[in-house]
Amino acid sequence: MCPGGAGGARPGRLTRVPPRSAPVPVPAMASKLLRAVVLGPPGSGKGTVCERIARRFGLQHLSSGQFLRESLGGGGEAGALAQQYLERGLLVPDHVITRLMMAELEKRREQHWLLDGFPRTLGQAKALDGICQLDLVISLNIPFETLKDRLSARWVHPASGRVYNMDFNPPHTQGVDDLTGEPLVQREDDRPEAVAARLRKYKDAAKPVMELYKSRGILHSFSGTETNKIWPYVYTLLSSRIPPVLPEEEH
Ligand SMILES: Nc1nc2c(ncn2[C@@H]2O[C@H](COP(=O)(O)OP(=O)(O)O)[C@@H](O)[C@H]2O)c(=O)[nH]1
Numbered sequence: 272m273c274p275g276g277a278g279g280a281r282p283g284r285l286t287r288v289p290p291r292s293a294p295v296p297v298p299a300m301a302s303k304l305l306r307a308v309v310l311g312p313p314g315s316g317k318g319t320v321c322e323r324i325a326r327r328f329g330l331q332h333l334s335s336g337q338f339l340r341e342s343l344g345g346g347g348e349a350g351a352l353a354q355q356y357l358e359r360g361l362l363v364p365d366h367v368i369t370r371l372m373m374a375e376l377e378k379r380r381e382q383h384w385l386l387d388g389f390p391r392t393l394g395q396a397k398a399l400d401g402i403c404q405l406d407l408v409i410s411l412n413i414p415f416e417t418l419k420d421r422l423s424a425r426w427v428h429p430a431s432g433r434v435y436n437m438d439f440n441p442p443h444t445q446g447v448d449d450l451t452g453e454p455l456v457q458r459e460d461d462r463p464e465a466v467a468a469r470l471r472k473y474k475d476a477a478k479p480v481m482e483l484y485k486s487r488g489i490l491h492s493f494s495g496t497e498t499n500k501i502w503p504y505v506y507t508l509l510s511s512r513i514p515p516v517l518p519e520e521e522h
Pocket residue numbers: 311312313314315316317318319320421422424425426434435436438439440496497498499
């Protein structure tokens with residue numbers, strides 16, 4: 272395993288969202304706002320790692336997939352169309368996801384950003400460039416067979432996006448969410464046919480995104496088959512940018 276293959280922790284290059292007009296007093300914390308992204312194929316553990324980062328560092332993360340699923344709940348023609356992409360394991364068109372994410376990020380401009388699953392294409396990365404300068408990008412490289420196994424064993428609580436795996440992090444009671452007691456379901460796009468398409472598409476779209484961030488020196492790649500082994504390296508990297516609120520050992 273080669274955690275941290277593309278570079279170790281670097282001193283903070285923290286940025287702020289560019290002011291939109293004349294100088295507005297910016298609170299001291301704003302200059303320390305984190306702009307981070309976690310990328311990786313379906314099942315690579317983005318959600319699991321983001322959830323740990325969020326808890327240890329006292330921030331919220333924004334999952335584009337979960338955000339899409341929630342946004343589509345409202346129905347309508349556009350929603351139904353986007354729903355078809357999700358169910359078939361295809362990427363939602365750039366203009367749809369970009370519009371949604373930009374609007375949401377605008378609302379969060381005074382908060383830390385930890386994005387899970389966005390950007391996934393070069394077009395999305397360029398749109399993100401237009402509103403911020405990223406501090407770091409974490410890429411999770413997990414073998415294909417491991418991804419397939421994990422996705423077939425993934426159970427989710429749709430309302431919150433909490434994920435479980437019957438071996439790795441099983442719920443306290445089989446089939447129900449720990450916090451709400453509501454039933455867990457398997458995602459439509461975790462069916463084997465959809466998984467194969469998603470993994471293929473991911474690779475093609477993600478390659479230029481990775482190259483872009485690598486060329487900027489902000490890409491940190493972590494490889495392995497176990498999140499628990501990758502996690503300490505991720506924690507160390509994050510700790511160099513933002514003070515933890517909980518120690519690393521507490522899962
Ligand atoms: N067996 C195993 N399962 C894991 C590990 N890390 C995450 N998972 C599970 O793998 C599935 C995919 O993880 P998730 O965080 O949802 O990946 P994402 O699709 O990249 O957001 C979930 O069911 C997780 O509980 C691990 O190290 N081992």
